[in-house]
Amino acid sequence: MNISPELFDMDPDMSDYTTFSHGLYIGGKWRPSSDGRVIEVIDPSTEAVIAAVPDATLADAAAAVEAAAEAATGWRETPPRRRSEILRRCFELITERAETLAALISLENGKALRDARGEVAYAAEFFRWNAEEAVRISGEFGLAPSGANRIVVDYQPIGICVLITPWNFPAAMATRKIAPALAAGCTVILKPASETPLTAYALAALYEEAGVPPGVVNVITTSSPGPVTAAMLADARVRKLSFTGSTGVGRVLLAEAAKHVISCSMELGGNAPFIVFDDADLEAALDGAMIAKMRNAGEACTAANRLYVQAGIHDAFAEGLRRRMAALNVGPGTDSETECGPMITRKAVDKIDRLVQDAADRGAKILCGGAVPEGRGYYYPPTVLRDVPAEAAMAHEEIFGPVAPISRFEGEAEVIAKANDTEYGLAAYIYTRDLARGMRVASKIESGMIALNRGLMSDPAAPFGGVKQSGLGREGGQKHGIAEFMEAKYVAVTI
Ligand code: NAP
Numbered sequence: 001m002n003i004s005p006e007l008f009d010m011d012p013d014m015s016d017y018t019t020f021s022h023g024l025y026i027g028g029k030w031r032p033s034s035d036g037r038v039i040e041v042i043d044p045s046t047e048a049v050i051a052a053v054p055d056a057t058l059a060d061a062a063a064a065v066e067a068a069a070e071a072a073t074g075w076r077e078t079p080p081r082r083r084s085e086i087l088r089r090c091f092e093l094i095t096e097r098a099e100t101l102a103a104l105i106s107l108e109n110g111k112a113l114r115d116a117r118g119e120v121a122y123a124a125e126f127f128r129w130n131a132e133e134a135v136r137i138s139g140e141f142g143l144a145p146s147g148a149n150r151i152v153v154d155y156q157p158i159g160i161c162v163l164i165t166p167w168n169f170p171a172a173m174a175t176r177k178i179a180p181a182l183a184a185g186c187t188v189i190l191k192p193a194s195e196t197p198l199t200a201y202a203l204a205a206l207y208e209e210a211g212v213p214p215g216v217v218n219v220i221t222t223s224s225p226g227p228v229t230a231a232m233l234a235d236a237r238v239r240k241l242s243f244t245g246s247t248g249v250g251r252v253l254l255a256e257a258a259k260h261v262i263s264c265s266m267e268l269g270g271n272a273p274f275i276v277f278d279d280a281d282l283e284a285a286l287d288g289a290m291i292a293k294m295r296n297a298g299e300a301c302t303a304a305n306r307l308y309v310q311a312g313i314h315d316a317f318a319e320g321l322r323r324r325m326a327a328l329n330v331g332p333g334t335d336s337e338t339e340c341g342p343m344i345t346r347k348a349v350d351k352i353d354r355l356v357q358d359a360a361d362r363g364a365k366i367l368c369g370g371a372v373p374e375g376r377g378y379y380y381p382p383t384v385l386r387d388v389p390a391e392a393a394m395a396h397e398e399i400f401g402p403v404a405p406i407s408r409f410e411g412e413a414e415v416i417a418k419a420n421d422t423e424y425g426l427a428a429y430i431y432t433r434d435l436a437r438g439m440r441v442a443s444k445i446e447s448g449m450i451a452l453n454r455g456l457m458s459d460p461a462a463p464f465g466g467v468k469q470s471g472l473g474r475e476g477g478q479k480h481g482i483a484e485f486m487e488a489k490y491v492a493v494t495i
Pocket of ligand 1: 164165166167168169173191192193194195222223224225226227229244245246247249250252253266267268269270300301302398426465466470471
């Protein structure tokens with residue numbers, strides 16, 4: 001069942017991907033689930049079944065924890081330089097196979113190839129960055145205030161980590177966890193989203209090729225994520241849960257982890273405001289809005305969810321955004337001309353449409369899009385709304401689709417209050433030519449990340465994460481990402 005050679009010898013012609021099989025990747029071996037059941041993988045552009053992956057049972061989960069435990073000592077004792085070289089090799093292999101991986105991501109997730117290529121490059125960077133960080137983990141040495149002893153602090157791998165990732169970035173959300181965990185010296189079990197398991201398995205084959213020893217990375221797919229995760233967390237050898245997904249599931253997992261006092265990192269939902277002041281460069285703001293809104297067809301936790309535009313520039317911005325959104329090519333992600341692919345599921349389309357119709361019912365004006373098209377595939381058209389009232393559901397819920405709701409504002413204090421009127425606090429965007437105002441507003445917005453005159457902020461070298469209901473902890477950045485996978489050990493010593 002080793003998929004590595006077949007997968008990477010393939011021409012990125014989509015039809016080939018429908019034929020290869022996958023196994024649970026446990027202890028460096030590919031295997032079916034213990035009861036032989038499978039999960040079907042759907043192409044969201046056609047609604048056709050394209051593959052089937054094993055549906056892991058509790059016994060499979062236990063085997064994965066066992067494999068991670070068996071590999072733990074060897075990996076934590078592997079010299080940092082060697083770990084770094086293996087991580088660097090992962091970066092190189094992902095980069096070499098970028099086209100194949102991008103095609104696979106487009107196929108199972110639906111995102112446009114250009115977005116998938118961007119994701120592969122981003123995913124690879126987590127390995128490059130953490131290869132560089134792996135050899136720079138250092139401790140502390142100081143004198144106790146009493147003068148009686150020295151304080152020595154050593155940073156050690158936290159232990160076995162359970163990693164759970166969503167479908168919207170099938171490669172990058174996994175590498176953002178795996179690379180720092182491995183750099184820190186931990187072994188892991190990854191549970192990718194059921195909608196997009198193929199990328200996770202393809203990457204597992206590649207880690208093996210890069211020299212990651214058996215059991216250091218294990219990958220299991222399951223249609224019972226609750227019980228399977230609970231069983232893994234109940235094993236006393238598991239010391240870390242790192243989750244990326246919705247706030248609702250994050251809350252459930254925090255409660256589960258609390259039973260066993262397990263360290264948690266939570267990258268949860270967002271509701272990003274995109275603020276455009278009158279003095280902004282209009283074209284730059286429109287360019288930024290298209291990236292912040294339409295990267296991954298709006299299926300991003302950092303996606304601009306509420307666009308607040310100051311009165312003086314409002315009409316020009318709304319018309320400019322309508323023109324750009326209406327001109328986008330909608331189609332299968334695997335088609336190189338596509339700029340906006342399908343949504344992940346029919347349920348996602350229904351939710352987006354419900355939010356749009358709710359806003360329209362409350363007085364918002366639809367400038368383009370706004371109706372579910374006929375035919376196969378989970379499509380929703382790029383949609384712009386203006387005069388969206390604060391009580392519209394989309395002002396408070398993640399849209400997670402290609403819908404841009406615009407609201408007008410008059411003053412700075414007013415827009416800061418509106419931007420903060422949400423339980424979320426992941427990302428925010430500000431456009432203004434006045435840098436002092438930009439920094440002032442940035443300091444008052446309650447979010448973990450701000451893009452000032454930019455439509456994109458994600459960078460493996462910067463700490464990614466949210467405040468409020470958007471999460472706990474940070475991924476990436478200098479020391480932040482690795483620190484989530486380490487424990488400080490303090491030694492008091494008299495010399
Ligand atoms: P989701 O429904 O929360 O699922 C995320 C992952 O959790 C999937 O692997 C899912 O497995 C698993 N899961 C679901 N229920 C579980 C349970 N009871 N116990 C253990 N695992 C469980 O989220 P999604 O729809 O895939 O992703 C979209 C959400 O992720 C959005 O809210 C988005 O904002 C957020 N997100 C956040 C970030 C960030 O960095 N802050 C990044 C990307 C996405 P199944 O697939 O098998 O259900």
